[in-house]
Amino acid sequence: QVQLVQSGAEVRKPESSVKVSCKVSGGTFRSYAITWVRQAPGQGLEWMGGIIPVTTTVRYAQKFRERVTITADGSTNTAYMELRRLRSDDTAIYYCARGMQFWSGDYWGQGSLVTVSS
Amino acid sequence: QSVLTQPPSVSAAPGQKVTISCSGSSSNIGDNYVSWYQHLPGTAPKLLIYEDDLRPSGIPDRFSGSKSGTSAALAITGLQTGDEADYYCGTWDSSLSVVVFGGGTKLTVL
Numbered sequence: 001q002v003q004l005v006q007s008g009a010e011v012r013k014p015e016s017s018v019k020v021s022c023k024v025s026g027g028t029f030r031s032y033a034i035t036w037v038r039q040a041p042g043q044g045l046e047w048m049g050g051i052i053p054v055t056t057t058v059r060y061a062q063k064f065r066e067r068v069t070i071t072a073d074g075s076t077n078t079a080y081m082e083l084r085r086l087r088s089d090d091t092a093i094y095y096c097a098r099g100m101q102f103w104s105g106d107y108w109g110q111g112s113l114v115t116v117s118s
Numbered sequence: 119q120s121v122l123t124q125p126p127s128v129s130a131a132p133g134q135k136v137t138i139s140c141s142g143s144s145s146n147i148g149d150n151y152v153s154w155y156q157h158l159p160g161t162a163p164k165l166l167i168y169e170d171d172l173r174p175s176g177i178p179d180r181f182s183g184s185k186s187g188t189s190a191a192l193a194i195t196g197l198q199t200g201d202e203a204d205y206y207c208g209t210w211d212s213s214l215s216v217v218v219f220g221g222g223t224k225l226t227v228l
Contacts, residue, residue, distance in 0.1 A: 037163070039157075044206065044220075044222040045155070045157065045163065045219050045222065046219070047216065047217035047218070047219060050217070061216050062214070062216065095162060097162075099165070101153075101210065102210065103151075103217040104151070104165065104169070105163070105165060106168070108162035108164075111160075111161075111162060
């Protein structure tokens with residue numbers, strides 16, 4: 001049974017950074033695409049980027065390209081998403097997902113709430 | 119403004135059929151597979167359809183996907199109150215090299 005377990009809720013101040021983790025268990029990690037999606041309050045799903053660990057291919061949405069870094073640690077089957085220079089409109093639930101492509105996540109993490117507030 | 123266009127809302131009575139459209143362009147839907155998700159806010163999205171018309175195991179055949187040219191559609195038959203959720207289409211955009219989602223469609227089962 002594949003499971004993605006994400007790190008817990010975070011509260012950050014504007015201009016700080018946050019790093020969310022996503023540990024994959026029960027299945028293959030390296031050869032799948034790990035994608036990061038967020039949902040801000042009252043908004044739809046927004047793709048941030050993704051990584052394919054076996055090829056170290058990383059892709060980012062243009063909107064986040066200068067502020068986000070996505071990495072993967074094959075030794076612990078864990079992916080990470082770091083978002084820098086946080087703003088209040090980065091307050092959202094952040095999800096990781098595993099799938100054959102970046103847009104076909106069949107297993108999802110439980111979500112990590114990131115709140116940005118002064 | 120989403121790259122893929124979905125109607126903001128659709129509604130139908132229990133037992134009826136509803137179709138949710140997703141319109142794109144030659145660089146996204148016209149060039150790549152489409153996925154569909156069901157999402158209840160605060161929970162993880164659930165993959166309903168991948169590669170245009172395939173269902174993951176455990177997804178009932180009441181859910182079906184189709185694609186023609188630069189448009190895709192999700193059909194749900196035998197509507198149940200438990201189907202009330204937001205539905206999103208998603209695909210890869212070959213020109214932008216990013217995943218694009220529709221803005222989401224809220225389904226109400228009257």
